[in-house]
Amino acid sequence: MEFSERISRISVSSTAAVVQKADKLRASGVKLVDFGAGEPDFPTPDHIKQAAVRALEENFTKYTPTGGTRELREALVERHAKDFGSNYTVEEGLVTPGGKQAIFEAVMATINPGDEVILPVPYWVSFLDIINYAGGKAVFLETGEAEGFAVRADAMEKLITPRTRMIVINSPNNPTGAALPCEEMEKLLALAARHNVLLLSDECYSYFVYDDPPFSLGSTKDRDHLLIVGSLSKTYAMTGWRVGFALGNAKLLANMLKLQSHSTSNPTSIAQKAAVEALRAPQDSVRAMLAEYRRRRDRVVQGLRAIPHVTCTMPQGAFYAYPNISAYLTRDGLADTTVLAERLLDEAHVAVVPGPAFGTQQHVRLSYATSLEHIDEGLRRMTAFFAKF
Ligand SMILES: Cc1ncc(COP(=O)(O)O)c(C=O)c1O
Incomplete structure (x- = not known):
């Protein structure tokens, strides 16, 4: 074969x-x-599981809108606004079957063969394969262990070429646990804006920071050069439920949605009801x-x-x-x-x-x-x- x-x-x-x-x-x-x-x-916390049980009992078991129910997208942007001071509209939020799918769709929707994507090392394993799958060229930004694997905007800038289309960051980081200072993340976004490239900020671990308050680049309110990817997998111990999301430019999300409509379709209906509960209930x-x-x-x-x-x-x-x-x-x-x-x-x-x-x-x-x-x-x-x- x-x-x-x-x-x-x-x-x-x-x-x-x-x-x-x-x-x-x-x-x-x-x-x-x-x-x-x-x-x-x-x-997964009980109250979240119970919401899924209720959804089953109420026969909420059919297709939903591809990008997630309006109820869930509202809950998502409200939670994000509350925790991080962002102001995304419902149209600027897309629910995906896991954060990984959001990354896949974002890369497939923006990267042409030969386009360069800057990826700090160490990187989460799937980034590289997704970039390669899209035909993009990963350009590695080495980070120093002595500096706690910090990604620095000045080092990043040296790697930007006319072919650069995307910068990926992931803070807190898998695998190092490094969390970038918010000022550095803002510098990275300013850099992306200056060079007119997209900054994909993988914030799947944003609630798990030990010393500083949780931070999201979404608080900058940039819509032209920033895509936030997040997930309920880690935050609510919901890895198997497959609920992730993207927040950002509505046109970019519409293009990601096209791919989702022809591949996974909507995230699981009952998982979406559980996700609404996760996002709206107290966060103890x-x-x-x-x-x-x-x-x-x-x-x-x-x-x-x-x-x-x-x-x-x-x-x-x-x-x-x-x-x-x-x-x-x-x-x-x-x-x-x-x-x-x-x-x-x-x-x-x-x-x-x-x-x-x-x-x-x-x-x-x-x-x-x-x-x-x-x-x-x-x-x-x-x-x-x-x-x-
Ligand atoms: C950095 C990072 N991004 C994204 C994901 C994707 O998580 P999920 O697809 O379960 O939402 C993971 C999962 O391990 C991760 O570590």
Whole structure:
């Protein structure tokens, strides 16, 4: 069978590959500590689940408008306005089956073959494949670990060429947990405006910041050079429900909607009802999750830093730690982080994602969206594993 040239440009998400291997081990009875999966371990809050049950009982089980019900789009822009001081209209909000779909549609709607997209490294794995799928050319902006993986507007500007069409930022960041200061994000937006390129700001983790109040570039009220992508997946522990969104220029959203209308159609009807509840109800569960993630972050970073020769920047947001384990590479057959992660899984039964998935060779990613008990056990196993080398 022959396949398209287009599909050969992408590969299965390497985070998904780790999850699959971990699942297999678990199924065979192994007691795994799983730092692999990038999703909250919390269940979806009850009041949100109940809204979906009600939707089922009321037979809200048919197609909805492709871009989400008006009720949900209203709830979305209201929540965003309340939390971030934005003023999007309902027409400037699009609901998608997950934030990933919003990114896919935005890139497909704006990038022609050969167009350049600036992507800071480390990057979330799907950005690169989506850019490649669209025929775009990813231009990498290397960030410094010593500066906490900060993306700087002056460094970004040096990479802009006449072919640049888009800049991608993701703060708080997956995989590093780095959160950019809002002034720097505003500088990046001003830069995008100056060069007339689109800034795609992936704000899927915007509610999970530890030191500063949550921030969205949407507060700048730019409609010409900014697209916000967000998700209910992490904020409300709703990964399986598939509800994400985009906020921005209504014409851009209309073009994204065309693609959605011919591919996924509307996000699931009952998930949309649950999403309305998530956005409109009191936000206590979000605050509770943030407090718990903070405890876990402190524990995981302290534990990683206690392993000899391992360094780890302090994540300021999201729920990932990105330790540098390069001191162990080349020791005793640990050729690279992929081999190291495989051995860690096989020998210590700890799942982590190797750095090349995110564009770096010296790191592994740990998701600490798992219990303190698991974190302690995982750190014990990792400490013993590294002691062998
Ligand atoms: C940075 C980033 N953006 C977007 C997504 C997409 O999330 P979802 O499609 O579940 O909304 C993820 C999920 O891991 C992510 O880490």
